[in-house]
Amino acid sequence: xxxxxxxxxxxxxxxxxxxxxxxxxxxxxxxxxxxxxxxxxxxxxxxxxxxxxxxxxxxxxxxxxxxxxxxxxxxxxxxxxxxxxxxxxxxxxxxxxxxxxxxxxxxxxxxxxxxxxxxxxxxxxxxxxxxxxxxxxxxxxxxxxxxxxxxxxxxxxxxxxxxxxxxxxxxxxxxxxxxxxxxxxxxxxxxxxxxxxxxxxxxxxxxxxxxxxxxxxxxxxxxxxxxxxxxxxxxxxxxxxxxxxxxxxxxxxxxxxxxxxxxxxxxxxxxxxxxxxxxxxxxxxxxxxxxxxxxxxxxxxxxxxxxxxxxxxxxxxxxxxxxxxxxxxxxxxxxxxxxxxxxxxxxxxxxxxxxxxxxxxxxxxxxxxxxxxxxxxxxxxxxxxxxxxxxxxxxxxxxxxxxxxxxxxxxxxxxxxxxxxxxxxxxxxxxxxxxxxxxxxxxxxxxxxxxxxxxxxxxxxxxxxxxxxxxxxxxxxxxxxxxxxxxxxxxxxxxxxxxxxxxxxxxxxxxxxxxxxxxxxxxxxxxxxxxxxxxxxxxxxxxxxxxxxxxxxxxxxxxxxxxxxxxxxxxxxxxxxxxxxxxxxxxxxxxxxxxxxxxxxxxxxxxxxxxxxxxxxxxxxxxxxxxxxxxxxxxxxxxxxxxxxxxxxxxxxxxxxxxxxxxxxxxxxxxxxxxxxxxxxxxxxxxxxxxxxxxxxxxxxxxxxxxxxxxxxxxxxxxxxxxxxxxxxxxxxxxxxxxxxxxxxxxxxxxxxxxxxxxxxxxxxxxxxxxxxxxxxxxxxxxxxxxxxxxxxxxxxxxxxxxxxxxxxxx
Numbered sequence: 001x002x003x004x005x006x007x008x009x010x011x012x013x014x015x016x017x018x019x020x021x022x023x024x025x026x027x028x029x030x031x032x033x034x035x036x037x038x039x040x041x042x043x044x045x046x047x048x049x050x051x052x053x054x055x056x057x058x059x060x061x062x063x064x065x066x067x068x069x070x071x072x073x074x075x076x077x078x079x080x081x082x083x084x085x086x087x088x089x090x091x092x093x094x095x096x097x098x099x100x101x102x103x104x105x106x107x108x109x110x111x112x113x114x115x116x117x118x119x120x121x122x123x124x125x126x127x128x129x130x131x132x133x134x135x136x137x138x139x140x141x142x143x144x145x146x147x148x149x150x151x152x153x154x155x156x157x158x159x160x161x162x163x164x165x166x167x168x169x170x171x172x173x174x175x176x177x178x179x180x181x182x183x184x185x186x187x188x189x190x191x192x193x194x195x196x197x198x199x200x201x202x203x204x205x206x207x208x209x210x211x212x213x214x215x216x217x218x219x220x221x222x223x224x225x226x227x228x229x230x231x232x233x234x235x236x237x238x239x240x241x242x243x244x245x246x247x248x249x250x251x252x253x254x255x256x257x258x259x260x261x262x263x264x265x266x267x268x269x270x271x272x273x274x275x276x277x278x279x280x281x282x283x284x285x286x287x288x289x290x291x292x293x294x295x296x297x298x299x300x301x302x303x304x305x306x307x308x309x310x311x312x313x314x315x316x317x318x319x320x321x322x323x324x325x326x327x328x329x330x331x332x333x334x335x336x337x338x339x340x341x342x343x344x345x346x347x348x349x350x351x352x353x354x355x356x357x358x359x360x361x362x363x364x365x366x367x368x369x370x371x372x373x374x375x376x377x378x379x380x381x382x383x384x385x386x387x388x389x390x391x392x393x394x395x396x397x398x399x400x401x402x403x404x405x406x407x408x409x410x411x412x413x414x415x416x417x418x419x420x421x422x423x424x425x426x427x428x429x430x431x432x433x434x435x436x437x438x439x440x441x442x443x444x445x446x447x448x449x450x451x452x453x454x455x456x457x458x459x460x461x462x463x464x465x466x467x468x469x470x471x472x473x474x475x476x477x478x479x480x481x482x483x484x485x486x487x488x489x490x491x492x493x494x495x496x497x498x499x500x501x502x503x504x505x506x507x508x509x510x511x512x513x514x515x516x517x518x519x520x521x522x523x524x525x526x527x528x529x530x531x532x533x534x535x536x537x538x539x540x541x542x543x544x545x546x547x548x549x550x551x552x553x554x555x556x557x558x559x560x561x562x563x564x565x566x567x568x569x570x571x572x573x574x575x576x577x578x579x580x581x582x583x584x585x586x587x588x589x590x591x592x593x594x595x596x597x598x599x600x601x602x603x604x605x606x607x608x609x610x611x612x613x614x615x616x617x618x619x620x621x622x623x624x625x626x627x628x629x630x631x632x633x634x635x636x637x638x639x640x641x642x643x644x645x646x647x648x649x650x651x652x653x654x655x656x657x658x659x660x661x662x663x664x665x666x667x668x669x670x671x672x673x674x675x676x677x678x679x680x681x682x683x684x685x686x687x688x689x690x691x692x693x694x695x696x697x698x699x700x701x702x703x704x705x706x707x708x709x710x711x712x713x714x715x716x717x718x719x720x721x722x723x724x725x726x727x728x729x730x731x732x733x734x735x736x737x738x739x740x741x742x743x744x745x746x747x748x749x750x751x752x753x754x755x756x757x758x759x760x761x762x763x764x765x766x767x768x769x770x771x772x773x774x775x776x777x778x779x780x781x782x783x784x785x786x787x788x789x790x791x792x793x794x795x796x797x798x799x800x801x802x803x804x805x806x807x808x809x810x811x
Contacts, residue, residue: 004262004362005254006301007310008281009051011043011291016064018285021273025070025080026096029279030055032082033291034065038772040084042096043291050300052293058094060101062734062773063087063437069115069123085112085125087419087437091135107133107140110150110436111419116163118156124163126151128423128436132165134178142178147171149427150420155194155202160216166191166204168424174216184218190420193234197241205231205245211255226253226260226342235275235282244282246271250317250369252284252294253342263342264294265358265369267313270417317370325354334366346372395447399425399439410439418443441730445562558802559765564682564723567716570637572604579630582623592619603638614647621657625670632661632673636680645684654681655694659701668710675702675716682723692727695736699724699743706750714756718747718763725763737767737774745781754799757790761802768809775809784810 016036024032024042031043031052044055067085071077081102082094089108092101105123114126123135128150134142149168156163163175168190174182189207196202200216209231211224229248236243242256250269254262270287277283281295295301302310328348338345338359345357345366354372359365393411408429412421422439426432576597583592596616603609603617617638620631638644648654658678661670678698681687691698698720705717724740731737744760744767752760764783768774787807793799 003296005264005282005294005296007307008293008295008300008302009306010310011052011293012289013041013043013054014039014289014291017270017272017287017289018291019064019066019272020068021283021285021291022068022070022275023277023283024082025072027055029277029281031275031277031283031291031293032068032070033285034068034084035285035289036064037289038062038064038086040065040068040082040094042082050295050302052291056096056099058082058084058092058099058101059772060092060094060104061086061088061090066111066113067115067125069117071117071121071123083115083117083123085115085127087111089127089129091115091123091125093138103138105135105138105140107143110423113150113152114154116154116156118163119158122156124154124156126154126165130167130427132163132175134163144173144175144178144180146173146180146183149190150423152190152192153194153204155196157196157200157202157216160200162216164194164196164202166194168420168427170206172204172214174218182216182218184214186212186214186220189230192230192232193245195234195236195243197236197243203234203236203243205234207231209247209249211243211245222258224255224258224260226263227251228344232271233273233275237276237282238278238280244274244276246274246284250319251342252282254282260341262362263358263360265314265367266292267310267317311367315368315370319356319370319372325352328354337364338366344369395443397442397446399442410443412443412447414447418447437732438730445560445730556765556802556805558798558805559762560729560769561722561726561762561766562729564679564688564726565719565759566640566680566683567636567676567719568640570604570633572601572637575604575630575633576601579620579634582627582630583620585627586623590622592616600634603641603644604634606641609638609641609643609647614644617644625661625667629667629669629673632670632677636673636677639677639687640680640683642684645681645687649681649684649686649690652690652694655690655698659697662701662704664704664708668708668713671705671708672710672712672716675705675713675720678702679716679719679723682727688727691723695724695727696739699739703743703746706747708750711753711756714747714750714752715759718744718752718756718759721747722759722763722766725766729766734773737771738777741767741774741777742781745778745783745786748783748786751788754790754793754796758796758799758802761790761799761806765802765806765809778810 014033014035014037018033018035020034022032024030027044029045032040033043034040038059038061040058041054042056043052045052061084064087065084066087069083071081071083073080077095079096084092084094086092089110089112091105091112093103093105094101108125108127108129108131110128112125112127116124118124121136124132125135126132130145130147130149130151132144132151132154133140134144144163144165147165147167147169151165151167153166154164161176165173165175167173170185170187170189170191172184172191172194173180174184187204187206187208187210191204191206193205194202201213201221203211203213205211207230209227209229211231211234213221215221227245227247227249231245231247233246234243244252244254246252248270250266250271252264252266252271252274253260254264266284266286268286268288268290271284272287273285275283279297281293281300284292286292301307325348328346331347331349333345333347334357338361341359341361343359346354347357348354355368356370356372357366358369360367394414395412397410397412399408399410410425412418419436419440421443422436425439426435579600580594580597583597596612599613600617600620603613617631617634621628621635623631635648639648655678658674661674678691681691702717702720705713708714721740721744728736728740741764744763748757748760764778768778784807787803790803791800791807
């Protein structure tokens with residue numbers, strides 16, 4: 001039997017990162033895992049081989065699985081019970097007999113991030129809600145309160161009748177009969193894991209990169225140094241003394257007799273969880289969605305080819321770190337042996353590239369574990385980070401929580417778990433846990449989220465283009481040669497434009513930002529184009545993984561869409577000419593004086609409106625239906641402005657005024673412009689809130705136009721559906737998402753124009769891309785059957801590409 005661990009196998013199957021692993025009770029030496037793909041799975045060893053097969057897949061949570069544990073078999077459950085804790089705040093119980101839960105435990109108000117099984121059917125859970133709970137016979141019998149932040153870790157010492165909790169408040173609490181007997185301090189950062197050893201001793205690991213061994217009395221027996229980043233998990237080996245740990249530094253480390261005897265580097269940054277099996281093998285779950293098993297038994301070690309491939313994956317990884325290459329030694333520095341297991345050294349090779357090596361104490365050799373690149377994408381001497389409260393961060397977002405109050409600062413490093421950073425932000429600012437998903441998704445979206453709206457060049461010049469007045473059309477903003485071939489001097493064709501959302505003339509319709517989101521500077525948006533191009537890890541954009549799980553969800557350039565769309569093109573001169581023409585036909589008591597009308601042209605040019613200007617616009621909107629469209633077009637353009645948006649969206653009257661044009665017998669120009677007005681209302685907070693609050697009425701009334709054969713009505717209607725999908729993105733409003741998905745399917749049944757259909761595809765993808773439940777709903781709505789010819793559309797190519805991604809999601 002070898003004394004060191006070697007790769008046994010890599011297990012592919014989870015579609016997203018593996019957040020928790022533990023030894024399953026049945027079958028022997030099998031693995032229980034939980035993942036952000038919202039499933040838990042049992043992996044069974046293949047007899048006579050080094051591999052594992054999936055033996056059981058369990059689902060039922062509405063959000064990711066954060067923790068797992070097992071009850072051993074008893075008379076009632078001969079195969080034991082499997083428990084899973086989730087970001088949806090619940091705990092589900094499963095057996096091997098069914099993929100569906102046998103019961104649910106409810107009581108926590110936030111993520112259940114840790115679970116521990118005790119004797120006599122006792123279950124202990126820890127949560128981001130700052131509490132731990134004791135469950136017995138499917139009931140919560142005790143709530144352990146006292147921590148000031150999330151309870152990341154729990155453990156039970158049955159012989160002593162003691163329960164342990166470790167928290168983000170940096171403390172460990174010892175509980176007996178529901179009362180806190182002792183609070184243990186020593187760690188300098190969040191306590192992330194606990195493990196019980198022999199006697200009255202236990203271990204803890206922390207974000208301070210250390211592991212500590214404690215007595216129940218609170219005395220610290222030893223501090224273990226070696227990890228270079230957050231230590232997420234710890235597990236005791238079968239001998240009850242030695243242990244293994246996992247970290248954000250890409251390693252699992254083996255500790256024997258108080259020393260780090262082996263460092264197992266992974267080709268991925270975040271190693272979320274580690275456990276030991278009864279046979280002594282160790283298991284890691286990581287951010288690339290792969291479970292890896294390591295063994296000391298020569299009979300179970302992977303083949304030479306697999307070992308070589310694994311080493312190559314590690315060597316080809318890229319690690320971001322601030323460096324000065326000119327100060328680094330050359331390869332000759334590797335001639336000097338290391339002083340301890342896992343020691344790292346950077347050297348500059350003959351090509352000038354920086355390589356990272358780790359000392360393997362067993363073979364007395366430096367092994368390459370990756371290439372080093374600067375934090376700004378190259379080898380730079382400066383970090384380019386933002387200083388906040390004495391620490392450097394990759395991002396410091398400004399988040400507007402309440403109007404009239406200064407924004408709150410949300411610091412974030414790409415090495416952090418977004419959910420953990422979100423939890424810290426809420427706790428520090430005493431904000432409701434209801435915002436947790438919203439803040440975490442905001443971090444993910446704005447550091448690596450795929451967006452289509454990379455161009456935010458501002459409003460198109462309102463005075464460019466020919467003399468033809470086409471309300472809302474991009475042709476109105478043409479700048480000379482190459483303009484829309486249908487332009488004609490003085491001609492007015494309302495609603496005939498084909499591409500109405502670009503902020504720059506002729507741009508892709510998705511290049512105009514409009515959604516009201518927490519503010520941040522352009523420099524804080526993260527990499528343009530959707531994420532770090534060097535990594536497939538959804539949490540950490542720091543380096544390239546050498547091994548990619550083939551079942552990880554594919555990313556695409558189309559969705560999720562994260563900004564609402566607005567219709568920005570304008571020709572104020574032509575609009576005002578037509579408005580004056582119609583004004584002259586009005587009765588004297590309804591006619592607006594020309595001096596007041598001239599102010600409306602200024603509003604369209606971003607001049608701050610007065611109350612008289614707004615009253616003038618409201619008066620113009622009272623014109624008869626056959627001549628009101630110039631006034632509607634002015635409102636379409638100006639409602640994106642804060643002052644106009646606030647004035648019109650302070651009540652629901654503006655919606656009622658638009659609804660009257662959403663009938664089949666209404667002029668097409670009025671249908672188009674009124675739909676575009678509601679789309680543009682999303683551009684400011686008051687309009688955004690008004691639309692979201694009135695979602696049911698807006699969708700119900702707008703669907704009366706779903707059978708329209710007018711291309712621009714179709715585009716406007718489908719853009720409205722897309723804006724609602726974006727508005728719901730990152731929220732827990734399942735009812736709203738269900739309604740919008742059903743509405744998009746109804747629109748698609750009308751076989752709309754390809755541009756309109758493309759927007760529906762974006763809306764659908766945004767809603768369902770990370771939600772198995774909504775994907776199933778999409779299947780029941782038979783959306784795949786509606787894709788039809790759109791999958792083979794020749795031009796534009798974006799339509800079949802996007803439809804193809806949607807088709808794959810619904811397969």
